[in-house]
Amino acid sequence: METLTIPDFTTDPFFGLEDAWVETAPGELTHYHELGEGTPVVFLHGSGSGVSAAANWWLNLPELSKHCRTIAVDLLGFGQTIEAPDSEFGIKAWVEHVVRILDALGIEKTWLVGNSLGGWVAFQFAIDHPERLAGIISMGTGGAPRTKALASHAKPTMTPDGIRQALLDFVVDPSLVSEELVNSRYAAASREGATERFRAVVAARDIDRETLPLDMDVLSKLDIPVLLIHGREDKVIPMSRSLQLLDVIPHADLHLFSQCGHWSQVERAEDFNKVVASYLSTRG
Template sequence: MCVVLTNDAEHVAMLDRCPHRDVALSGGIVKEGTLVCPGHFWRFDLPTGERTELPDRGATVYPTRVVDGWVEALLPPLQPHQSMREWLLAQAREGGPAVSEAAAESPEIGESVSVDGILTNYHDLGSGEPVVLIHGSGPGVSAWANWRLTLPALAESFRVIAPDVLGFGYTERPPGARYDLSTWTDHLVGFLDALGLDRVSLVGNSFGGALALSLATRHPERVERLVLMGSVGVSFPITAGLDKVWGFEPSLANMRALLDVFAHDHTLVNDDVARLRLAAATRPGVQEAYAAMFPAPQQARVDAMALDEDLVRSIGHPTLLVHGREDRVIPLTTSLRLHELIDDSRLHVFDRCGHWVQIEHATAFNRLLADFLGSCG
């Protein structure tokens, strides 16, 4: 159970679990009479527990009173339950149809906005100076999957917005869509326009780093600060790891092998994680769009995502470069080169770290990010 003190100094006691069951609501943020789940970012009305954007899925609120300075709540006997994660894993193992049905309640689904007619899925949490997180390009990726450990941490100090890039996650994939750096950049600019965001800081991961660089060079007036993590954006000989990522053929064995490439710490991945990621990568239309984004030869895709180095040199925004020393997907040399090209830049290299800096070193990464975004003027 968790106890929330409202703006009106009233105590609200509630079950310390989101309806998804795997996230503690006590880690959420209270604002304007609502509690925001720290993992799924659902908003709950505090007096009733109703989920404000979907009232039939509410949090459990108990009758509460204060006696001699202690908060008391009338708690019914708790019944054992199967967590949402356990249920999804069971469905993935069985290959049942309920996996797709569960997508409607997926934590990867946030809010939506139309960007030039394309319904775009995004997460929006916290308040303050706006920071936009741009995810990478692994199969089955989404903004939530990429930034789930970063969003709640940054939201303590900033307004943090993480969209599913065109063609990824739960953003619409229009028939015949063209996927290239220019199209993705235009979609991001349209997304900023749709949310009324004139100027933001950008955090780009891998493929998302190239999009951040593209936006910063094409529309420098829209960017405040720049963070590039394991970033694409300059040309380099394709690694065996990136070749596996962009050339992914759906199978559990291939997904498990790919996760081992992403993470230096292999204890972070197992067959259950691979099953969940494979299910995300094989939702209807997802793999088809993914194959259209990165057709062979993969080296040509690397070169297509590289910006002219004179453009990169023109970047005047304060820039933080972050890389994992053991990254097998994007070589450390790319961040070293970007550091040479961008005059106002600093570079932080994490040891014992692969391509998942934001997951393998989440606490240190979040602190580094918050300090940089909060200190640059």
């Protein structure tokens, strides 16, 4: 297998995370951030404009890495991960990408922490590869047919104002949407080829939402610990989604954050980190 050249790229210093790369398939170079030691916990981001592992988890990895080995990855089609020319996007493709990452890093079994799309990927992973999974923590999990969508999320505008509005729709507290965060997300969304790539992944996501929703019958037999986290004021994916999963998954617990939208790991970062660290320590 020909060795791929690591790109000349450094994650925005705003996020304070160091870059790492691993070759996960011929022509495929996965970008990720890793901190800490011990039980592996893989973090899966959502699907907003300009999203990346760093842009989802920069407030969580430094604290949670005190308790476990944290690995936040850029999924195929997102961030700085380089996909092979014949790569396809979609829920099954993202699950298999996570499998390849685990194999490349020598991880037999892991926890998955997923936000929005990442939560959907985590549960589909549990359906397809239960033997590789120790447990799931998910926030605002996707994977259900859409009844109503925010325009900023379904059809985002790739301008600074469009990015700002999308981020504002994630939170209750608008002060969290700083100019530094907007500028970083816009810069990521504006890189060469990023717009076309983003359209492709959003199209795949939306097709699979209708054609490959999570199989609740399989999830009803899931025999791993699951922590569902949801912001009570989530406008992107309503709280009822986590209530639905809670009703189905036998070993699921639910933690609701008040005055919190779709971005609980950012809007309630300190509390989120305590909840997740406590859950992992008692079940990991």
